[in-house]
Amino acid sequence: MTRSLAGHRPRVIIGKKIAPYVLLLPFVLVFVAFLIVPMIYAFNLSLHKTALVGGTRFVGFDNYARAFVDPNFWSGVWLLVRFGLIQMPIMLSLALAFALILDSGLVYARGLFRIAFFLPYAVPAVIATLMWGYLYGPAYGPIAQIAAFLSLPKPDFFSENAILGSIANITIWEYTGYNMIIYFAALQAIPTDLEEASKMDGASAFTYAVRVKLPMIVPMIIVTIMFSIIGTLQLFSEPYLITNLARSVINSHFTPNYYAYTLAFTAQQYNYSAAISFVLGAVVAVFSYAFMLASNRGAR
Amino acid sequence: MTNQKSNGAGFSRMNRRQLLQGSAALGAAAAAGGVALPARAEDKVKLTVWAWTPRTQEMADLYMKKNPNVDVVVENVGQGAPHYVKLRNAITAGTGLPDVALIEFNSIPSFRALNALADLSPNLPAGFGDQYMDWTWAAVSDGSKVFGLPWNSGPMALLYHADVLDRHGIAVPETWDDFAEQAKKLAKAAPGTYLANFGVDPGWTAAVLWQAGWRPFRTNGTEIEIRINDDIAKNWANYWQALIDAKAVDTKPAWTTEWFAALDDGTYASWVTAAWAPILMEQAMKKSFGKWRAAPMPQWQKGGKVASNWGGTVFSAFTTTPNLKAATDFAAFMSADPQAARFWLTEVFLFPVLTELVDDKVLMGHKYDFYGGQPVNEVFAEALTQVDPSFEFAPFQDYVNLQIEDHFAQAIAGRGTLADAFDRIQDAVVAYAGDQGYTVK
Numbered sequence: 255m256t257r258s259l260a261g262h263r264p265r266v267i268i269g270k271k272i273a274p275y276v277l278l279l280p281f282v283l284v285f286v287a288f289l290i291v292p293m294i295y296a297f298n299l300s301l302h303k304t305a306l307v308g309g310t311r312f313v314g315f316d317n318y319a320r321a322f323v324d325p326n327f328w329s330g331v332w333l334l335v336r337f338g339l340i341q342m343p344i345m346l347s348l349a350l351a352f353a354l355i356l357d358s359g360l361v362y363a364r365g366l367f368r369i370a371f372f373l374p375y376a377v378p379a380v381i382a383t384l385m386w387g388y389l390y391g392p393a394y395g396p397i398a399q400i401a402a403f404l405s406l407p408k409p410d411f412f413s414e415n416a417i418l419g420s421i422a423n424i425t426i427w428e429y430t431g432y433n434m435i436i437y438f439a440a441l442q443a444i445p446t447d448l449e450e451a452s453k454m455d456g457a458s459a460f461t462y463a464v465r466v467k468l469p470m471i472v473p474m475i476i477v478t479i480m481f482s483i484i485g486t487l488q489l490f491s492e493p494y495l496i497t498n499l500a501r502s503v504i505n506s507h508f509t510p511n512y513y514a515y516t517l518a519f520t521a522q523q524y525n526y527s528a529a530i531s532f533v534l535g536a537v538v539a540v541f542s543y544a545f546m547l548a549s550n551r552g553a554r
Numbered sequence: 555m556t557n558q559k560s561n562g563a564g565f566s567r568m569n570r571r572q573l574l575q576g577s578a579a580l581g582a583a584a585a586a587g588g589v590a591l592p593a594r595a596e597d598k599v600k601l602t603v604w605a606w607t608p609r610t611q612e613m614a615d616l617y618m619k620k621n622p623n624v625d626v627v628v629e630n631v632g633q634g635a636p637h638y639v640k641l642r643n644a645i646t647a648g649t650g651l652p653d654v655a656l657i658e659f660n661s662i663p664s665f666r667a668l669n670a671l672a673d674l675s676p677n678l679p680a681g682f683g684d685q686y687m688d689w690t691w692a693a694v695s696d697g698s699k700v701f702g703l704p705w706n707s708g709p710m711a712l713l714y715h716a717d718v719l720d721r722h723g724i725a726v727p728e729t730w731d732d733f734a735e736q737a738k739k740l741a742k743a744a745p746g747t748y749l750a751n752f753g754v755d756p757g758w759t760a761a762v763l764w765q766a767g768w769r770p771f772r773t774n775g776t777e778i779e780i781r782i783n784d785d786i787a788k789n790w791a792n793y794w795q796a797l798i799d800a801k802a803v804d805t806k807p808a809w810t811t812e813w814f815a816a817l818d819d820g821t822y823a824s825w826v827t828a829a830w831a832p833i834l835m836e837q838a839m840k841k842s843f844g845k846w847r848a849a850p851m852p853q854w855q856k857g858g859k860v861a862s863n864w865g866g867t868v869f870s871a872f873t874t875t876p877n878l879k880a881a882t883d884f885a886a887f888m889s890a891d892p893q894a895a896r897f898w899l900t901e902v903f904l905f906p907v908l909t910e911l912v913d914d915k916v917l918m919g920h921k922y923d924f925y926g927g928q929p930v931n932e933v934f935a936e937a938l939t940q941v942d943p944s945f946e947f948a949p950f951q952d953y954v955n956l957q958i959e960d961h962f963a964q965a966i967a968g969r970g971t972l973a974d975a976f977d978r979i980q981d982a983v984v985a986y987a988g989d990q991g992y993t994v995k
Contacts, residue, residue, distance in 0.1 A: 307776045392806070394811075394812055499810055501807040507960075519642070524646070
């Protein structure tokens with residue numbers, strides 16, 4: 255449009271060059287102020303050591319050396335690996351199943367179901383956990399009451415064997431809808447002529463869903479697995495909030511983030527806590543990268 | 555309340571600004587109209603106080619009525635860990651501390667280790683400490699320095715549900731041996747009913763071990779003796795381990811809604827606890843109001859007279875306060891005004907620390923509906939005189955508490971015994987103390 259107006263051309267080019275940066279500026283400012291600066295601050299913290307007696311001194315990578323051999327940290331990572339192996343497959347397959355059913359057009363009031371499935375994601379994790387904590391209540395919770403009414407043994411959701419499942423159930427409830435919406439959006443983007451073509455070839459709706467639709471949204475599935483890996487390794491709110499109900503199985507280093515929290519705010523080891531946080535970041539990066547490598551190889 | 559909580563600092567700053575603006579406007583008007591105004595409004599001192607106790611603002615209002623030049627705002631930033639985390643964060647940040655805060659006796663060494671508590675003695679009259687019970691004053695003072703003024707104490711007793719004990723023919727235990735025997739008897743007579751719950755509770759643990767003679771810490775400057783897993787602790791651990799193994803006591807987490815409900819409905823028939831317990835029990839109480847009674851704490855020696863203290867609070871001012879004089883004056887009022895202390899004892903179960911009140915026959919004879927008319931203060935007053943003042947908390951008590959919680963929890967889950975837990979806590983705390991620069995002896 256402006257190309258014909260020769261006289262204005264240089265200014266337009268400069269404007270075009272600058273415009274993206276101007277538009278990015280608000281993001282960059284917030285990004286730097288709330289992510290980069292705190293990270294530099296935390297990294298600096300992690301290189302020092304403040305003791306009650308003796309004050310602060312520079313210790314180089316001592317805190318990192320300690321973190322690498324800290325069993326409290328690695329037991330938390332191991333717990334989350336086990337947690338993820340239970341929770342992620344269940345959550346993502348449920349999300350996928352719901353998305354396929356909604357997309358198939360077999361369901362009336364599709365919009366209603368979509369919102370209903372998504373609703374738990376809109377409930378803050380704190381509220382969700384408090385709610386489930388009440389439902390799980392060993393003596394007066396509704397599930398225990400129903401069990402008592404039916405003369406069944408009361409289930410103990412906070413026992414050592416059950417606790418991972420109980421927390422996984424909360425997170426599945428919270429995040430299935432979120433993943434479902436992502437899958438659903440991807441499914442909606444598949445052109446309808448593919449369906450017609452597969453019908454003409456004699457494929458049933460099920461075959462079409464599994465053989466045509468699924469492969470087409472594999473990139474989205476990979477993205478959601480990635481998000482889930484990152485989210486799982488950062489698990490904090492749910493175990494933190496039910497600690498008081500399950501004190502005998504949730505300790506102060508139950509998950510790595512929980513450990514970082516108690517180190518900083520109860521043990522006053524801010525420096526070591528910062529180092530733990532960076533090591534956790536590295537662990538997340540390693541897991542994510544390993545998964546990317548694996549999925550790329552699988553795709554080839 | 556939540557608003558005030560989240561806007562704490564901003565809220566109070568605005569008040570001050572409005573106040574200054576207001577008084578400036580008034581001053582201008584006065585100048586124009588030629589009316590003389592009292593200079594007081596401009597000198598008004600503002601104090602921010604962090605306290606979690608109920609109805610504390612009422613007491614602050616009383617103080618403001620007597621001292622119109624001081625404006626006191628009480629903020630509730632949480633109880634227990636949240637309160638201390640916020641205080642410590644503000645100390646670390648070097649900004650955002652209140653002028654005065656309520657802290658428990660067991661937290662004084664921790665905050666002193668951070669050099670956060672102001673010495674109040676320069677603004678106190680000589681001999682001010684004489685009016686307090688000895689051990690409470692010992693806990694807040696160091697030589698001539700004073701790091702807080704005691705407000706209430708937590709003398710301990712055995713609170714029991716009289717109906718449940720009567721129904722099952724359980725005698726009120728006088729010794730810990732009786733206690734164990736009756737616990738087994740009750741668990742057998744009424745399965746699902748327990749004489750006590752052994753919840754993982756570090757504050758309670760320290761308090762009952764205090765009675766048994768446990769003295770885990772001796773701090774002298776940067777030197778610290780740590781004797782967490784001594785014989786007294788091991789005996790105590792074996793005592794409770796035997797009851798847990800015999801399923802004579804329950805092991806549910808304490809302080810949950812379910813736990814309070816279990817105390818109310820008689821699932822737990824007794825609780826060895828402090829004088830302040832009813833204020834918390836009442837909040838969740840439906841059935842057992844008026845059915846509770848108090849008896850002296852069970853003794854380790856037959857005929858012994860040793861009690862303990864759990865909790866209790868002091869008002870401390872912080873070194874950052876610009877108004878130390880006013881802060882001291884306020885703390886002194888909260889702590890030592892006898893009229894107010896009477897009110898807090900009869901209405902809110904906060905047991906006094908002033909000798910004059912503990913010796914007051916009328917006050918100690920006050921009958922409580924919660925206790926079915928029993929004048930329980932006599933029991934608590936006696937307990938208060940039986941507290942050995944030589945107990946010291948660690949200068950990093952929160953860390954010790956965290957270790958107690960983690961390792962007791964393991965023992966209760968069946969991994970190792972309570973006695974093993976004490977060994978592990980000892981190791982962890984010794985390592986931590988060394989790491990924090992203390993010389994461990």
